[in-house]
Amino acid sequence: MLKRIPSKQLRVGMFLHELCGSWMEHPFWRSTFLIKDPQDIRRIIDAGIGEVWIDTGKGLDVASGATPETAEKQIEQALAETAAAPPLGSKVSMAEEAARAAKTCAQAKQAVSSMFQEARMGKAVSAEAALPVVEEISSSVMRNPGAIISLARLKNKDDYTYMHSVAVCALMVALAKQLNLNEEETRQAGLAGLLHDIGKMAIPLAVLNKPGKLTDAEFDLMKSHPVEGHKMLLEGSGIGAIPLDVCLHHHEKTDGSGYPDKLPAQQITLHAKMGAVCDVYDAITSNRPYKNGWEPTESLRKMTEWCEGHFDKIIFQSFIRSIGIYPVGSLVRLESGKLGVVVDQTEKSLIAPIVKVFFSIKSNAYIKPELINLAKAGNHDKIMSHEDPAKWKIQNIHEIWSGIAGEFW
Numbered sequence: 001m002l003k004r005i006p007s008k009q010l011r012v013g014m015f016l017h018e019l020c021g022s023w024m025e026h027p028f029w030r031s032t033f034l035i036k037d038p039q040d041i042r043r044i045i046d047a048g049i050g051e052v053w054i055d056t057g058k059g060l061d062v063a064s065g066a067t068p069e070t071a072e073k074q075i076e077q078a079l080a081e082t083a084a085a086p087p088l089g090s091k092v093s094m095a096e097e098a099a100r101a102a103k104t105c106a107q108a109k110q111a112v113s114s115m116f117q118e119a120r121m122g123k124a125v126s127a128e129a130a131l132p133v134v135e136e137i138s139s140s141v142m143r144n145p146g147a148i149i150s151l152a153r154l155k156n157k158d159d160y161t162y163m164h165s166v167a168v169c170a171l172m173v174a175l176a177k178q179l180n181l182n183e184e185e186t187r188q189a190g191l192a193g194l195l196h197d198i199g200k201m202a203i204p205l206a207v208l209n210k211p212g213k214l215t216d217a218e219f220d221l222m223k224s225h226p227v228e229g230h231k232m233l234l235e236g237s238g239i240g241a242i243p244l245d246v247c248l249h250h251h252e253k254t255d256g257s258g259y260p261d262k263l264p265a266q267q268i269t270l271h272a273k274m275g276a277v278c279d280v281y282d283a284i285t286s287n288r289p290y291k292n293g294w295e296p297t298e299s300l301r302k303m304t305e306w307c308e309g310h311f312d313k314i315i316f317q318s319f320i321r322s323i324g325i326y327p328v329g330s331l332v333r334l335e336s337g338k339l340g341v342v343v344d345q346t347e348k349s350l351i352a353p354i355v356k357v358f359f360s361i362k363s364n365a366y367i368k369p370e371l372i373n374l375a376k377a378g379n380h381d382k383i384m385s386h387e388d389p390a391k392w393k394i395q396n397i398h399e400i401w402s403g404i405a406g407e408f409w
Contacts, residue, residue: 001056007049010041015059019049034059092143094328094344094354098402101140101147105166108133112162112194119232120201127191127238134190137166138173145174146328146344147402153285153296153329154398161200161208164282169193171278171323175315178322179274185242189271192246195239196275199229199247211290226251227260242271250275255309265312273312277303277319280311296327297386325350329401331387331394337362338381339392340372343401348375351383358400359392369400 002017010016014035035041044052054061111133119125140148148170155163172193176186200208203225207218214222230248233239249272252258254265258276268276280303286293294302300320307316324345326332331341332355340355352375360367374382389397 002053003056003061004051004053005062007041007045007052009062010035010044010052010054011060012036012038012041013060015055015057016052017055018053019044094144094147094401095403097140097144097147098151100143101151102402104136104140104148105151105163108137108166108169109159109162112165116162116165116198116201119198125195125198125232125236125239127236127240127243130191130194131187134169134173134187134194137169137194138186138190141170141173141177144344145170145177145322146324149174149323150296150328150398151402153282153293155286157287158209160286160288161197164286165194165197167282167286168196168275168278171282171319172274174322175274175278175319178318179270179315185271188240188242189246189274191240192243192271192275193278195229195233195243196247196250196279197225197229198232199225199227201232202228213290223251223259245269246271246275248272250279252276253310254312257309268312270315273315274319277311277316281319281323295330295386295388296323297325297330297332298388300325300327321350324353326353326383326386328353329398331389331392331397332383333361333385333387334372334381335384336381338367339387339394341397341401343371346373346375355383356400359394 012035016033016035018032111129115125115129137148149167152163152167152170155167169190170193172189173186176189181189200222203222207214207221210218226248230244233244233247249258249261249263249268252261252263252268252272253276254268254273256262256264281299284294284302285296285299293299303311303316307313324342326342328342328344331339333339334355334357337360338357339359339361340357342353343356344354346353352373354371354373354375356369356371358366358369372381373379389395
């Protein structure tokens with residue numbers, strides 16, 4: 001049960017559901033957690049947060065005349081239950097996260113669309129408006145990165161600019177987690193992903209959405225978006241150094257041939273190198289006004305070919321570890337002669353994900369769907385190759401791995 005209480009009534013053992021007031025005002029990266037340290041209560045009060053929401057179903061209620069001994073036992077019980085349960089933010093199954101991720105995608109697309117349209121009309125960009133979107137996307141990534149990353153990839157051509165920002169935000173958070181960046185860097189990396197293409201709002205729509213090949217002049221205009229975006233963010237409020245840097249330099253290449261500054265590898269920051277990888281991956285896996293996207297595994301193969309001179313090798317390898325060699329949504333052929341779609345990664349092996357098989361190549365017929373954990377002891381099947389769904393005339397493959405039918409935003 002949710003209950004709104006004065007912050008001064010907080011005590012160790014309560015489960016904090018929400019902090020009242022602006023997300024920018026409080027000192028925590030997450031606003032939902034079990035209070036274990038009295039210092040957390042002091043930080044909330046010192047931040048000027050007058051009221052909070054607690055969940056009495058997951059933690060203690062406000063004191064009701066209980067003796068100190070009883071209260072202490074309740075606290076110990078709450079802590080023991082939390083220790084026994086999966087930690088907050090731990091990975092949940094694709095089945096659990098897919099529907100929530102779809103809702104997050106829909107809400108994030110709406111928020112980014114509004115923010116970008118306002119930027120096109122000259123309104124200053126605000127970190128305070130953008131960061132709650134980053135938090136929602138990040139929360140989904142922490143629960144199961146494959147869900148929101150794969151759903152955000154399935155954007156419509158008309159939604160590309162907005163959903164690309166959502167997808168790159170999610171990819172940046174997943175990569176930051178893989179690189180063990182701290183909470184503030186992860187937050188800023190996510191914000192950088194969300195805002196890296198804001199400069200495209202300075203590009204005429206006729207050029208931005210052109211279905212055919214751009215002329216040289218149009219391409220030069222498109223290449224101005226990092227500089228234009230950097231100007232927009234400088235004029236905004238609360239935008240830190242990392243989003244500014246990634247916005248300006250996500251098209252730089254390690255061989256010095258990128259733009260706008262042709263920076264050599266040693267002058268490109270960690271965060272800009274992260275942005276380059278995440279931006280390219282989502283761009284080439286997405287349907288664009290002028291071309292259809294490649295499949296995830298094929299895209300990673302292409303990026304591996306381009307890695308020398310384009311991406312930082314260590315960051316690119318970390319990126320692959322963050323999404324898997326066979327990312328969620330990949331169609332694969334198994335040694336057993338079955339087709340399956342990757343529905344989740346496993347901790348044991350990048351080449352042994354969880355696959356939902358649904359088609360027999362030998363019988364040339366659909367079979368009853370079955371989940372196979374290729375990393376599980378005793379399993380003798382393995383992936384032989386990735387496949388193109390078009391070759392097998394498989395439509396709406398996302399419905400197979402996500403369980404979400406039809407238009408999910």
